[in-house]
Amino acid sequence: MGCTTSKANLITLTDDDIEYLTRNTHYSDQEIRDWYKGFQSDCPDGRLTKKKFLEIYSMFCPDRSPTEFCDHIYRTFDSDGDGYIDFKEFLLAVGVTTGTDPREKLKWAFKMYDINRDGLIDVEEMSKIIKSLYQMLGSEHSSYNEQAKKVQFIFDTMDNNRDGKVSLEEFIDVCNQDDQLAKLLCVGTITT
Template sequence: MNRKKLQKLTDTLTKNCRHFNTYEVNCLVSLFYTLVGDVAERPGAVTGLDRNAFRNILHMTFGMTDDMIMDRVFRGFDKDNDGCVNVAEWISGLSLFLRGSLEEKMKYCFEVFDLNGDGFISKEEMFHMLKNSLLKQPSEEDPDEGIKDLVEITLKKMDHDHDGKLSFADYEQAVREETLLLEAFGPCLPDPKSQMEFEAQVFKDPHEFSYDM
């Protein structure tokens, strides 16, 4: 992409971005096109990061290991559901992912955890996510029972209107009382260390970025 086009794209994306300045957007756009690489040159190819490339970044850079959660994070970024994260989705997604306010992060995490998109996190959804994200401990007991207990404990703590499922209002109230509950059902945001490393490296020189930080 030539300099003039890149400048125009950076300006447009910066206008719509709350948490990055022009220099940072420029670095992230450069990184995006480095990551997308030769794919963009193929005729008819969608310019973007497909699910696998994106999950690779989540795994190698931000230490995510849970397939279900990584899949949900990809969907959170891929707003138009075309199976690719384009450059605008990349910038707006990272803006929230790395620097979002508590309000933005609550909304984002809730959408990640609301697997069927009905506006509630049900017992079944909690069970699936907790089963996925907890380390399998070899023991005599049925691990599913332990997870069911954990779901009940979590509901007791977070379900303020006692209807057996979590609405966004329930979730928001619980997180405001106890911020640790933001990622109650699985790590879907970067931990502070990998976030700092990513920013330090990318905003210094995006061309030197490597997956395995």
Template sequence: MGSYSSNLDDILEEDMHHWYTKFMRESPSGLITLFELKTMLDMNGMTEEANGYVDQVFYTFDMDGDGYLDFVEYIAAISLLLKGEVNQKLKWYFKLFDQDGNGKIDKDELETIFKAIQDITRSYEIPPETIVTLIYEKIDVKGEGELTLEEFISGAREHPDIMDMLTRMMDLTQVLEIIVKALHYVNLPAVCHHCSGTAIHIHLNHAVC
């Protein structure tokens, strides 16, 4: 997995048009579905919250809503997550947290997302409810138990410790690495080890002669 971290850095350092041209030349379709993403993430046995989180990530990245992630959407996502201006990142976080789309995030929504992230990353250092309590104690100045986009952004910017916690919790590098790995292999020619020829089809990194 470490080699794909360098791939992410390379993507950001190189010209986007060059990377897009190169990718489309090697993988003309370059699409991945939600089912394929979950397969790559090995979602078997994951909690309902974790599955819901991956759904939310996928549909947030799927900017045109066609049911596929393409390379342009992938590039936009990693550019936002790894290089984006603070307000852009916070707007993206808010969109991901706001599961019912009502323009506000409550404690249950935030806790559900954090539980799902911990389930996927297998990191359980701080209980999600503790994180949520800390966030709302500091930035829910009205004490309403929910935050608007404006309250969320201003609160996170005013409290560097909250911003740092959100950044670490929302580090989707692992998910993005899996996406780019999947995109690299979907529909690429593969060599069959049984016949030493080129496979005529590849799906989720399995060649069929």
């Protein structure tokens, strides 16, 4: 045994971490500790890999193909872009997607659509996400042309100033006015 320490022993949840997470999520101190135990059980090194994330997410849609959509969800959870999801990133994202604040949920969904992280969504980014949604939801009977028309319609509806980009405010404004569109654009982002 001596001086060897496993990675699992290096990952700890500090009081500062708990304080930060209670301030920034709707979870209590005990709920955070419970989430952490589960996270540690699944990810003893403190890193949720893309492979493990897909494995977990696939349980929610066993008869579908969530791989491409999971890539987008994973990228959004990995807020610092370091290639893995740590516990704080995980709980903050779960907290937003399962919380009750609709504006925060829409901001999180916007980040998923903003693939290149420039603060704007272009039609290609929207097309990639919606295509992956169709794939995940098993809408293979929907033709590419039908999907492209739907994407263009949604994009044109959101691009109020006709600059070829959708800003966060445009995204939120349209989603607040159209519940059905908001549900379509945010489907699959709720995790439990």
